[in-house]
Amino acid sequence: MTWPAVRSEIETLDLVLSGRSLARYGDGELTLAEGKSIVNQPRGPEICQRLRGILLGDGEPCLVGIPNILSKTPKAKFWAKYTRCTPLLTPGMAYASSFITRPDNAPWIDVPVYWQKLEAIWRGKDVTLVRGDAPAPHPKQPDRFTGAVSLVASDLDSAKSVTEIIGPSVNAWRVYDDLLSQIGRPSLALLCLGATATVMAVDLCKRGVHAIDLGHIGMFRALHLKGKPMMKAYR
Numbered sequence: 001m002t003w004p005a006v007r008s009e010i011e012t013l014d015l016v017l018s019g020r021s022l023a024r025y026g027d028g029e030l031t032l033a034e035g036k037s038i039v040n041q042p043r044g045p046e047i048c049q050r051l052r053g054i055l056l057g058d059g060e061p062c063l064v065g066i067p068n069i070l071s072k073t074p075k076a077k078f079w080a081k082y083t084r085c086t087p088l089l090t091p092g093m094a095y096a097s098s099f100i101t102r103p104d105n106a107p108w109i110d111v112p113v114y115w116q117k118l119e120a121i122w123r124g125k126d127v128t129l130v131r132g133d134a135p136a137p138h139p140k141q142p143d144r145f146t147g148a149v150s151l152v153a154s155d156l157d158s159a160k161s162v163t164e165i166i167g168p169s170v171n172a173w174r175v176y177d178d179l180l181s182q183i184g185r186p187s188l189a190l191l192c193l194g195a196t197a198t199v200m201a202v203d204l205c206k207r208g209v210h211a212i213d214l215g216h217i218g219m220f221r222a223l224h225l226k227g228k229p230m231m232k233a234y235r
Helices: 009-017 027-033 045-058 076-088 112-120 172-183 194-206 217-225
Strands: 022-024 063-066 126-132 161-167 188-192 210-213
Touching: 009 022, 009 063, 009 112, 022 194, 027 045, 027 076, 027 194, 045 063, 045 076, 045 194, 112 217, 126 172, 126 194, 161 172, 172 194, 188 194, 194 210
Parallel strands: 022 063, 022 210, 126 161, 126 188, 188 210
Antiparallel strands: none
């Protein structure tokens, strides 16, 4: 079995704009699916099992995004080692691209049409934003963080309204049920909460919520607005 082809980033974004929910897998989510801990989320039987199940098809009708390893990503060397996770994937399943929020991994999306389509997700809409609190410094790399540095309410100034629900940037899974209770059933939920957001997108989608796991997009959008290049050093 080889790593599957995935939908392109723009095709994935267009599907999201059409109303599809999206759960994304990066290196951390794949590592947890293998049953190992990551820096901002300890392993546990429930989250690891959920992440494996979604890769196997339990997430439908939510789109499942995985790294577009077969693309011409400049991070090919980094992603090559994650081909070990191929046995966790489902042959024939139509995966979306998790690089939809990673213009450092997919520099071809760093173009005006991409940024316009991205903002169209929330423009003029009532949004529930679920994000982590202030991230802590990475224990081994002080210039990095253990939690997602991503969207905050002020970033969504073109939305009709924004309701923020803030969880812990580290080990958000421990308060998962409480977060779901707070979220309820909004029409649109944007999720920036690490591996917890991957499972949350699926569960909210099954409630009828348009739920989109946007990961670190706020960090890259901030660089874009400042006219700065995407962070090449960030995995």
